[in-house]
Amino acid sequence: MALWLPRSRDGGGRGPPAEDDEERAVPPAARQRLLEAQTYNQGIELVCQKEKEFVKHSVECTWNLAEAQQKLGSLALHNSESFDQECARAKTEAAEMRWREEEWRRKEEALNQREGQNPWNTDPVSKEVFNKSFINQKRKETEDEDLSESFMQKHEQKIRHFGMMSRWDDSQRFLSDHPYLVCEETSKYLMLWCFHLEAEQKRALMEQVAHQAVVMQFILGIAKSCNVDPRGCFRLFFQKAKTGEGYFEAFKSELEAFKTRVRIWSQSHSFQAILLEDPSVNPSLVGQLTSLSQNTGGLQDSINTNVCSLNSVIQRDEEESKMMDTV
Structure with missing residues (x-):
């Protein structure tokens, strides 16, 4: 079962263009639904990429803060002439980590507000169509996406096997045997898998x-x-x-935050409509989502509403408590 994101049905601008007579033969309503489906595909890519970047930065800040706090705690156990200087430096590092995290979250909130005013604008080509550097950049991004999807297709079984492990020692041993899995593609696949499992109501x-x-x-x-x-x-x-202990607490905090965002976003009608509109994302979900097909007329309203919902999820994560059961 492939979980990587499919390309837009227009082939991403690659391949031979459709003939004019064929385009005229497509009814306007069907053409509109096709455009909306393409918007959904691009929208879900934006959602997953945004979630991945959010987790990446949050993890980095949390880990660095845990490093500074552990260093501060270890200094309290040693008595040396330079203790005061080292203690002051450790406190400064911890304060700097907190400030960087708060500053990044303020920027994230401002970005969310701007996106809310112009949701899922996925057609920058119309603004920079003659910019050669932009075209080259898009070509490189497409090539990178091809490599990413190829990696996930080739190693899907091993990635899923890693995703089912629960013990630290087993995970470390598995990555020692398959070090090539330590990469962004594995992280992306596992995150996408989480969204699909939650949509299938497989919470555990x-x-x-x-x-x-x-x-x-x-x-x-x-x-x-x-x-x-x-x-x-x-x-x-x-x-x-x-x-x-500080590192494990940091890990538990990030894990609970990620699970909360997955639960809330997967409950939205927008995410379910995406899966229904493009069955290749996860064919096993189609039967469960058939009842949503009657709501196709309100697709664009659902897009606008749930983009704001996604932004609120990310903002809510900043305020949630750091609690979870034993991992």
Whole structure:
């Protein structure tokens, strides 16, 4: 069952253009529904990318803050002449991490407000059609997407196997045997899988896969902070998570936040309509969502309403408590 996102039905601008007589043969209503379906495909890509970027930055800030707090705590156990200087420096680092996190969240809120005024504007080509650098950039993005989808297709079974693991030692051993899975594509696949499982009302399974999705994102975040290859630092994450109380609390907080966003977004009619409009996203959901087909006339209203809903989900995450059951 493929979970990677399909391209727009127009082929993303690639391939031979449709003939004029064929376009005229398509009824206006069907053409409008096709355009709306393409908007949905582009919209869900925007949603998933936004969620991934949000988790990535949040994980990085949380982990760096845990590092600073652990350093501050360890200094209290040592008595040295430079204790005061080291303690002051550690406090400064912790305060800087908090300030950076608050500053980023303020920027995120401002961005959400701007997006709410112009929801899911996915046609920048019309504004920069003659910009060669823009065209080259879009071509590179398309090539990167092809490579990403090819990777997920090739390693889908192993990614899903990793997503079903629950013990730290098993996950570390599996990544040691398959280090190429420590990458952005694995993180993306696991996050998409979480959305589909929640839509299928498989809550327990979604929470299990969410655990592994956040594990992968933490590993990538540590690699970015340390400026090293993710394949060489995943053992550091498991070591810290198993032995450092502050790190495990940071992990639990991010995990609960991610699961909350998945639950709320997947309950929206917009997400369910996306799956119905394009069955190739997850064919097993079509039968469960047939009853939504009568609501096709209100597709555009659903898009506008639920983009604002997504933004509110992200803002609400900033205020939620850091509580969850034992992972």
